[in-house]
Amino acid sequence: MHFAPELLDALRQARVIAVFTGAGVSAESGVPTFRDAQTGLWARYRAEELATPAAFRRDPQTVWKWYEWRRDLMRNALPNPAHLAIASLEKTGAEVTVLTQNVDGLHRKAGSTDVVELHGNIWDDLCLECRAPGDGDAPRDGAGLPRCTHCGGLLRPGVVWFGESLPEQAWQRAAELAGKADVFFCIGTSSLVEPAASLPLQAHDSGKTVIQVNPEATRHDASASFVLRGKAGAAMPALLRAAWPGGPASSP
Numbered sequence: 001m002h003f004a005p006e007l008l009d010a011l012r013q014a015r016v017i018a019v020f021t022g023a024g025v026s027a028e029s030g031v032p033t034f035r036d037a038q039t040g041l042w043a044r045y046r047a048e049e050l051a052t053p054a055a056f057r058r059d060p061q062t063v064w065k066w067y068e069w070r071r072d073l074m075r076n077a078l079p080n081p082a083h084l085a086i087a088s089l090e091k092t093g094a095e096v097t098v099l100t101q102n103v104d105g106l107h108r109k110a111g112s113t114d115v116v117e118l119h120g121n122i123w124d125d126l127c128l129e130c131r132a133p134g135d136g137d138a139p140r141d142g143a144g145l146p147r148c149t150h151c152g153g154l155l156r157p158g159v160v161w162f163g164e165s166l167p168e169q170a171w172q173r174a175a176e177l178a179g180k181a182d183v184f185f186c187i188g189t190s191s192l193v194e195p196a197a198s199l200p201l202q203a204h205d206s207g208k209t210v211i212q213v214n215p216e217a218t219r220h221d222a223s224a225s226f227v228l229r230g231k232a233g234a235a236m237p238a239l240l241r242a243a244w245p246g247g248p249a250s251s252p
């Protein structure tokens with residue numbers, strides 16, 4: 001893959017780097033994306049039946065069964081070279097923050113130390129009534145559903161569902177970084193789900209360097225400073241090797 005000298009310079013000089021990611025960054029770890037034609041979850045399941053508060057209230061067993069299935073898929077998933085390359089950006093000495101839409105926890109598993117989870121985390125449970133976090137070993141009721149140990153309320157997966165607001169602090173940090181980061185990566189996202197999908201545009205409008213990594217075109221192609229058309233697992237390690245031939249720790 002060829003990288004423009006301006007791209008490599010911008011990356012080497014960056015003091016603050018934000019890395020906005022979506023399901024595509026975990027695709028090479030065997031975690032299905034949402035919208036890829038055949039393999040995407042939403043090509044096989046109906047989001048409105050599984051990823052909305054109304055769906056959960058209507059049929060919590062079916063929703064829990066689906067999240068347990070996704071947890072099984074993710075339990076054995078390992079970070080891939082894209083996650084590892086993103087984590088190694090921290091060795092450059094720049095301030096690096098990952099802003100992820102992914103709920104799989106793979107960025108932290110790869111060693112990223114500052115990860116903002118915009119859509120929650122699939123390993124967290126949350127009480128529908130008192131909002132207390134579950135402790136992962138919740139008692140089950142007669143229907144086999146996990147119950148809150150504080151109030152007895154129903155526990156739900158700690159992810160953000162359609163129609164719900166993003167965690168406030170997470171969103172504030174993301175919006176702030178879109179205006180502050182010298183370099184704003186946009187990796188493996190179709191950029192179709194708001195408000196997160198507008199972050200790269202906010203960075204662009206703030207005059208920042210936006211680098212999109214995706215094998216497919218997205219709405220950000222037009223505004224991105226650089227577009228790397230390829231899989232993140234190949235593009236990210238190659239980009240870091242080109243920017244820092246001696247390894248990221250060699251940055252002055």
Ligand code: APR
Nearest residue numbers: 022023024027033034035101188189190191193216231232
């Ligand atoms: N490397 C980089 N990008 C990839 C790869 C890869 N190996 N494989 C697929 N992609 C790209 C696809 O081309 C697509 O643009 O990743 C994107 C995945 O898009 P979606 O499936 O729509 O996932 P995402 O953008 O993360 O969805 C956003 O929607 O369903 C909700 O809450 C869910 O967080 C999710 C949000």
